[in-house]
Amino acid sequence: VENALAAGPLAGKRILVTSGPTHEPIDPVRYIANRSSGAQGTAIARAMSGMGADVVFVTGPADVAPPEGVQVIKVQSAREMLSAVQGALPADAAIFAAAVADWRVKSESGSKIKKVAGALPTLEFEENPDILATVSKLKTGRPGLVVGFAAETDDVIDHATAKRERKGCDWIVANDVSPETGIMGGSENAVTLISAEGAETWPRMGKQDVANRLAHKVAEALG
C-alpha cells in the first residue's frame, strides 16, 4: 500500500518494522514467549508512517493495536516472522523491534499434553532463526539501513555493542530492561543508539518520542 499522505522526509521510502513477541507452541493450548507489549515497535511504525514512509509492519501477538495506515502482517512464531520479513523485502530500511523467542519446542504436540500427577513433562528445544542477523548478512537485497534492538539487564552498552558486531546490523538501539527501571510494560524508554561512529545516550522519554527521534535519524541516514 502506498502511503496516502506521500509527503514528508520519508516519502517514497519503504520501511519494514518487526514488533511484538513471538509465540512458540508447545501444544494447542500452551506456548513459550518473550515479554513484549509491542508498544515500542508500534510507535516506530506510526512515526515512520507519519513521516510519509510506506511501512510494512510484521507483528507477533502484541497487546497494543497496530498503527493505522500501515501494511500489517500478523504472525505467531519466529519462523513465520522470518518468512513474512523475507516476503516483504526489498526495503530501504528495516527496524527489528520484535522480541523474538530464541528457542522453539522441538516437537510440538498436536494434542493437549495432559497433566499427570507426579510426572513432569520434558521439553526439548531447538534454536530459532535469527531474523535480524539473517537480513543483516544478506549478500543481495540487504536494506540500506538495518537497525536492531538490544534489551539487556546488565552491562547494557558492552552487550549491545558486541551484538551489533555479531549480527552485522548498522545500528543497535540498546535499553536497560531491569525490573527496577519499570521500562518493560511501561510507556517510557531510555535508550542508547549505537552505530559504527559510537554511542549516543538519549534522555528517558515516552516510547512515541523515542520512535519519533529514531524516525528522524533514519530519514537523515536515508537522505
Ligand code: CTP
Ligand atoms: N532478533 C531476531 N531474531 C531472533 C532473535 C533476535 O530478529 N531470533 C532481533 C531482535 O528483534 C532484536 C535483536 O535481534 O532486534 C536482538 O535481540 P536479542 O534477543 O537482544 O539478541 P540475542 O542475539 O537473541 O541475544 P540474547 O537474547 O542472548 O541477549
Ligand code: CA
Ligand atoms: Ca534473544
